[in-house]
Amino acid sequence: MIRILNAYFPARTLFLGISEACLITFAFLAATIARLGDGAAAYVFSYQHGSFKILVASMVILTFMYYFDLYESSVLGNRREVVIRLTQALGTVYSLSVLLYYLYPPLELGRGIFVIGLVFVAMLLLLWRELFLMINRAPELAARTLILGDGPIGESLVRELGLRPELGMRVVGQLKSLENGHGRSTLGASEEHTQTLLSSVKFYDPDDIIVALGERRGYLPVEALLELRCHGVKIHDSTELYEAVTGKVPIEYLCLSWLLFCPGFRVSRRIAICKRIISFVLSLICMVLSLPLMAIITLAIFLDTGVPVIFQQERIGRHGKIFILYKFRTMITCSDRVSSLAPTEITDSRFTRTGRVLRRIRLDELPQLVNILLGDMDFIGPRPFVPNEEKECLEHIPHYRQRWAIRPGLTGWAQVNRGYNVTIEDNKEKFAYDLFYIKNQSVGLDLLILLKTMKVLLLGRGSR
Numbered sequence: 001m002i003r004i005l006n007a008y009f010p011a012r013t014l015f016l017g018i019s020e021a022c023l024i025t026f027a028f029l030a031a032t033i034a035r036l037g038d039g040a041a042a043y044v045f046s047y048q049h050g051s052f053k054i055l056v057a058s059m060v061i062l063t064f065m066y067y068f069d070l071y072e073s074s075v076l077g078n079r080r081e082v083v084i085r086l087t088q089a090l091g092t093v094y095s096l097s098v099l100l101y102y103l104y105p106p107l108e109l110g111r112g113i114f115v116i117g118l119v120f121v122a123m124l125l126l127l128w129r130e131l132f133l134m135i136n137r138a139p140e141l142a143a144r145t146l147i148l149g150d151g152p153i154g155e156s157l158v159r160e161l162g163l164r165p166e167l168g169m170r171v172v173g174q175l176k177s178l179e180n181g182h183g184r185s186t187l188g189a190s191e192e193h194t195q196t197l198l199s200s201v202k203f204y205d206p207d208d209i210i211v212a213l214g215e216r217r218g219y220l221p222v223e224a225l226l227e228l229r230c231h232g233v234k235i236h237d238s239t240e241l242y243e244a245v246t247g248k249v250p251i252e253y254l255c256l257s258w259l260l261f262c263p264g265f266r267v268s269r270r271i272a273i274c275k276r277i278i279s280f281v282l283s284l285i286c287m288v289l290s291l292p293l294m295a296i297i298t299l300a301i302f303l304d305t306g307v308p309v310i311f312q313q314e315r316i317g318r319h320g321k322i323f324i325l326y327k328f329r330t331m332i333t334c335s336d337r338v339s340s341l342a343p344t345e346i347t348d349s350r351f352t353r354t355g356r357v358l359r360r361i362r363l364d365e366l367p368q369l370v371n372i373l374l375g376d377m378d379f380i381g382p383r384p385f386v387p388n389e390e391k392e393c394l395e396h397i398p399h400y401r402q403r404w405a406i407r408p409g410l411t412g413w414a415q416v417n418r419g420y421n422v423t424i425e426d427n428k429e430k431f432a433y434d435l436f437y438i439k440n441q442s443v444g445l446d447l448l449i450l451l452k453t454m455k456v457l458l459l460g461r462g463s464r
Contacts, residue, residue, distance in 0.1 A: 001167070001244040005444035008244040012166045013071055016132055017062070023124045024058040028109070031117035035110065043110070053109050060097075061121060064089040067455050073164045076136065082129050090122055142170035143234075146206035150176035153238045153253040154212030160245050167245060173204045194224040201228060212238035247417055248432035249439060251398055259399065264439035267406070274443060279379040283372035294366055297328055297358065304354040305332070310367055315384035318407045323376040325384060326367035330355025362457055368410050380446045381409025382434040389427075397428050405438055413437035413445070416452035 001008040032050065033040040043050040065071070068089040075081045094115075101108040109117065135141060145161065147154045154174060161169050175197070201209070201224075209228065213220060229235050239258060242250045259265065267275075301309045311329040314322050331350040351359065358364040371377040377384065382403050385393070394400050414433035421427050437445065 003244075005448045006440040006442045007247065007445060007448055010164070010166045010168070012136060012168055013076070016076075017071060020065070020125060020128065021058060021062055023128055024061050024121050025054060027120035027124050028054045028057055028113070028117040031113050031120050032110075034116055035113045050109075053107060056107060057097075057109060057114065057117065061090070061093050064093050067458065068092075073166060076166055077133065079130070079133060082133075083126065086122070086125060086129070090118055094118060136165050139170050142168050143207040144172045144205060145169045145208045145210060146172060146201065146204045147174035147210050147212055149211060149213035149238075151212040151214035151238065151253065153242055153250055154210065156250070157210060157212065157238060157242055157245070160242070164245070169208060172206060175200055194221055194227075197221050197224040198227065201233075206233060208234045208236060210236045210238050210241055243436060243439075247413070247436055248429070249435040251428065251432050251435060254399065259402070262439070265402075265405075267441060271442065275378060275380070275441075275446065276375075278443070278446070279372055279377075282379050283369045287369045287373070290366055290369070293363070297354075297363060297366070300354045301329060301352075305329070305352050314387055315408070316387055316390040316404070317376055317384055318404060320390075320401075320404050322387065323371070323384075325376075326370050328355075328358055328364040328367060330359050330364045365410065372410065376407070378407040378409050379411070380437075380449050381407050381412050382437070383412060383415055383430075384408035385427075392424060393427050393431070396424050397431050399435070400431060402438060403431060403434050406441070411449060411453040413449055416449055416456055 002011050002014055003009075004014075029040075029044065032043055032054070036043055044054070045051060065086070068085040069075050070082065070085050070089065075085060097114060108114070142165065147158060158171050158174065161167060161171055209225070211220070211225070225235050239250060239253065239262075242253075298309050309329055311327045311331075312324050313327075315325040317323045330352060332352060355364065368377065372379060412434065413436060414430040417433050418426075418430050421430050437449075
C-alpha cells in the first residue's frame, strides 16, 4: 500500500493508472502519426499546441475511467464489467468532446485524429486490462503472507486480502498457536517459543507476516520477529494494515492504549485554522454562486407545498453541542414528529414531489452552507446526527465520543465510502470510517474527499 494525501492506495492500482495514462497518450500519438504521417512531429511539438491537446484528451479519458469505477476493486477482477464500463467511459468522452469542440474549437485535435485515437485507446486498454487481470490473479506474483495469532482481526484480514488480489498479498496460512515441549498449545516470547516459531514459519516461507495476537503482553515473540525481519520478511501490525486496506479503523478490536499512543488523533492549530478558512471561503463562494438556484428551489417548494420552505432540525456538533441544521424541506410538514424520525426509504411516501427531485440530486442540502458560515459545521467532517440517534450510538458503539472532537461536515470520508445508514451496525461501520478521518485528517485528505464527493454527486449514488 502507498500512502497519498493521507489515504492508502494499492501499489498495483496506482501502477495500472500510471501505465494507462502512458498508453492513452501513446494511442493519440500513434493516431496523429497515422493521420498526418511526416507532419505528425510538427503538429505535436510546434503546430497548434498538439501536445497540449493530446494531454487534455488523455486527462479527460482518465477522469471518466475513474468516475466509471474502472479502478475499483470490485471491477478490476471482473472482465465483463471492465468491458462494459470502458465502453461507457469512452462513449461519454466522445459525446462530450463533440459538444466541447463545438463550444471551444481551439481544443480540437484535428480531423480524424480524435476518433482514430479513441479506437487505438480502446484496443490498447482492453489488451492491457486482460494482461493486468492475468498478472493480478497469478498467485506466484503475490507476496506469501502468514497470519500470526488468533485475534479476530486476523480473520477479517484473511477475508479482505482474499477479496482484493490487487493488494498483492496471498495468505498461505495462519499460526494461531504452537506446541511446546510439554504438549501445551502456546505462542509466547520465551527462547523455546522463539525457536519453535522460527521452525514453523520456515515451513510457510512467507514474504510478509501479519501480527494479529489477541493479547500481546507476554505473548509477542519479539526476538523471533526481529530475526525474521533481519532476513527480509516484512512484519505488519494487524491494526495498521487493516486501516490501510479498508480505509477505516477496526473499532471492534481496539484498545484504549492504541488510541492514546498511535500516530494521529491530533490536529495542529495551523491545520485547524487552515481547514476553517477553507471551509468558510468555499461555503461563501458556493453560497454566492448558488443563490439563483436556491431562489428557484424556494419558489418551487412554495408552489408545491407552501411554507415552511426551510426544514430546521437539532443536530449534535463539536464537543456534543446542539445546533440547528438547515435544509430545504423535502417531506410533508411535521413528518419528523409523526414518524418518530424513521429512516427514509427510496420510495418514501413522506417525500413531496419537489422534495423527491431535490433528494435525488442532493440540492436539499444547500442551506447547510449557512451552517458552515456560522461555524457549526465544516465542509469536510463526520455527518451530524439528531440527538436521539447520537445517544443510541453513544450507548452501543465503543469510543463513539471521539467523533465529537471535530466539527461535523457537509461531506466526509464516511459519506463517500459508505451508503445510507439505517441500523446501529450501519452506524458502527460509518463511525469506523469517521475515526479513520479523525486520525488522519489533513488538507490533502480533504481534497481527496472533495474529489470523491464530486463522483458521488455526478453518479447520484446513495441518495434517498
